[in-house]
Amino acid sequence: MKIGLYILLLLSTFSFSQEQDKAQLLASKKANDYVFQGNTLIGDDDYVSAEMAYRKAISERPETTEGIYNLGTAYYKSGAYNEALYRLEQAVQTASTKAEKHKVFHNIGNILMKNKQCKEAVEAYKSALRNDPTDNETRYNLGIAKVCAAEQKDQEDQNKDDQENKDDNKDQENEDNKEENKDSKDGDDKEEEKNKDNKEGDDKEDKKDSEDKKEDGKPKDDKEDQGKEGQDKKEEQKPQPQPGQLSPQQIESLLEAMGNQEQKVQEKMNAEKQKGVIIKTDKDW
Incomplete structure (x- = not known):
């Protein structure tokens, strides 16, 4: 009984193996037919139809290197380089x-x-x-x-290198801008400080003027009175001109007028002398 079951199992396995081999052979034949069809279409520059034929070949037999390779070639010839590269990388895995x-x-x-x-x-x-x-x-x-x-x-x-130089120039420009902004800020601070000092000086001047005005409205102190009395005494001590005599100021004015008159006479005499002078010029050969 056991022997009969064993023989039956062997026969079933053999039969299944034969059927599988037949299916593989049929699929391989169909794949080859599609590949041949695709090659013919490529020869006619019909890349779209060739691609469809190669796809059918791969569907019948996914491990067929020729179908995948030819499909990649079809993509390559049609200018679809990315698709061609993808298919050829697949073909590398199946190539034996x-x-x-x-x-x-x-x-x-x-x-x-x-x-x-x-x-x-x-x-x-x-x-x-x-x-x-x-x-x-x-x-x-x-x-x-x-x-x-x-x-x-x-x-x-x-x-x-160009990018690095560009970045370096940009960094240098930023540094220059920072330095320029800093100098500008320092200048503004100095100008502000100067304006502040000027304002303080103006305030002090205004304050001084205000105090001077206040002083003008007040009675003069004893020191100012004493100064006036001293000036009056000096005026009294000056020699007063006697009737019929010239004062020192009048004498000085008279001498000055005489000096001016003498200078004019001298200038006139000099002008008269210059009239008879002849200017000679040298002749060049």
Whole structure:
């Protein structure tokens, strides 16, 4: 009884395995047919229909590298580089042979160059050469990618230096503005202090004038009286001119008038002498 059940189980397993193999073969055949259809459509530049065919191939057999790779190629030729890169990165995971990996990495490098990602393209071409060191086309593309990556690095360094210089200039400008604002503030403070001092001086002057006015309204003190009496005494002590005599002031005025008259006479005589003088001029040869 047990032996019969065991044999029946083996037969069932064998039968299920055969059915599974048939299904896989059928799916593989359909996938290949779709891939072939997609390749034909790409040859006719019908990238939209080719994409649909490759998608069907992947749906029938998701692990098929050829379908994913060709779909990525279709995206690449149609200019959809981001979609192409996504599909080729999928193809890297499903590729089983070095030849397949070489093709995938080579095309990934091409897409990265289209996207101006030169540094990343260098690594992709290196990976392609690891799987096929004899491909001169990949080696040539690697050289181009290295030159591009070096130029991009130089440009990045230049932009970085320019930005640093710009930041330094901005910081210096801010410092200059701070210093200028500080000097302006100090000047304003000095001007305010000067105005304050002037105001205090004006207040003192006004106060002094007010006090002087008050003093003018008050009776003069004894000291001022004494000064006036002394002045009067000096006037009394001056010699008074006698009748018929000139006072000292009159004598001084008379002498001054005589001196002026004599100066005029002298000037007239000098003018008369100058009339007969002849001015000679030297002749140049």
